[in-house]
Amino acid sequence: MKRVLLLYGGRSSEHEVSCLSARSVLAAIDRSRYEVVPVGITREGRWTLTDGDIRTAAGRPLPEVADAGPTVALVGSKDGARLVQVEEDGESARVLGGVDVAFPVLHGPWGEDGTVQGMLATVGVPYVGADVTASSIGIDKGAMKAAFAARGLPQGPYATVHRRRWDADADAVAAGLEDRLPYPWFVKPARQGSSIGIGRVSGRDHLEAALVEAYRYDDVAIVEQGFAAPRELEVGVLGNEALEVTPPGEIRPSHEFYDFEAKYLDESELVVPADVPDEVAVRIDHLAREAYRAIGCRGMARVDFFLTADGRLLVNEINTIPGFTPNSMFPRLWDAEGLAYPQLVDRLLDLALER
Template sequence: MTKQHVGIIYGGKSSEHEVSLRTATAIINAIDGSKYEVHPIYVDLQGQWFMGEPVGKIEAVNQLRLNQAAELTSPFLLHDQLDVVFPVIHGPNGEDGTLQGLLQLADIPYVGSGVMGSAVGMDKVQAKVVFDYYGLPQGKFLSFTRKQWKQDQASIVQQLEQMFPYPMFVKPANLGSSVGISKAKSQEELIEAIHFAARFDFKIIVEEFIRGREVEIGVLGNDELITSVVGEIVSANDFYDYDAKYKDNSTKLHIPASIPQHVADEMAVLAKRAFKALDLSGLTRVDFFWDEEQDQLYINEVNTLPGFTPVSMYPMLFQKAGLSYSELIERLLQLALEKAEERRQNQVMIIELDN
């Protein structure tokens, strides 16, 4: 049996660099070595690409960093060496459509959503605009640019205070892993939170506070979609921030969540609608708030490249649904190949111009 060559692209110029290394290590250790030959491809914090020798199981993340056998002068050289790529660069320059566009230009199949779905899914503001168009329930929000904030802080603060009571959530529009997010309980904290978010992105979004339980569901597929069980996050912190996700062991994940079946069923329907609305493919995790008193669901955001270690929410949701971590990787690689084959069916019309 001829093995398929799989590239794992990890690292990247992102605040989530270290998270990406964990994900890459987990996938390399879980992938079926009898079917796939794995090629680690490391992108460092300066944006340089390195391709290592094929690897089997590894003991630690540091071994990935050491496996920088040769600098890639051009990522397009991967075309003749790889059958499919699993990109696990989280955040900007990884899950925002930029890497997907590069791989598509190089005609290399890749796991996950395409250029548009990745870009819109990453941008919290544009995703909410699409959700609004498709009638998906969500909280109120206001967005503005870093330049607008510098030019007219007082007006923006006044507008926000007219729209929302405190507390408010302040976020960079294009970042994951809860980097740069703050919960502002006063005007002083609001101003500080906006300055903090503006360090990470040129666009800031401020959202109304929704008092509800944080529940999440996974979606898997291209055209035919399946959903996972529902999980719930109970954070020991004021909200589910970066430390709560990666450093604080007191945060609890309840899988499956203890919620009524009709809520889980509605989440599955809304998650598939969000997936289709954003033109996603492969995988995504859809996060909701459930207001238990009002029995109302609000979509919070999607994550087109969710954390993907064996103890991350997305794989655990599907494991509880009966799909193991290794089986999930296998399915995603096949979905990537199916999506690439569909793209290749597009015809190119050559238009001849008169001399």
């Protein structure tokens, strides 16, 4: 029986979303094949052994890692990686056992950005999902868009705005953006997911507030040109060398755009499969594979697209650790293809061990 280290929570603002994803994975994973060791990472970065019962505390909208369990760490030894528990005296530790494979269900910085992947690689633990390089590119929207551009993928117009540039001369930055991009704009933190920190800007008067919100999460913001009523389409990708891609699903947001509340708290509609012409579905399949290879991805990803009113198909972004919540598109897309949640988890673990 393989021993799986499930990592969830984390220091990022997507902590609660990670807990939701982990709860779904824990419910689906085949306990006859895998011994699961659930380790929550608190908001402060402490690794703590949990019982895997991820609950939502009274008065809270979403679950989080409780800061009550024992501290654990993953260390390299002569016999391979070992999970150890730090005793309460802080002076001693005991070995809890080895780890065959890790499943980091972590979203955002300090989890999806290559940091945890590098640590796992350093101690020799295979892990689900993209490697260090692909993870770091995938989470950084500026680097990701540059990689897509280098591969010739179609994208919407955008610009990056560093906090120091904005602080030094806000008027010049605003004027430069207006020269390049017609309104409306969407302003996003460069290295953040789950639609956190996103603002819609319809004129210069709204720009400062949107950038201030984005800079709460990152020192770099991405300003993207918006489109009139685009269709938001997504596909799931699985594989290391040989790739499988689902038909597209469509998101119909319950809000003006697909923000955090529309994703996790309110009921947005997910249409699986999306009603698109065959030629659009074929084009999406091709572009998804190209986006996956553009960043050197492996294991899994979700690739997102815009289909504009005038028929343009644009690559929006790639997510190297897509959501695994009950409302997440990635598992629903694969379920529609006949790969149910438990089998999806099996495939991901097999792909990790294959590498």
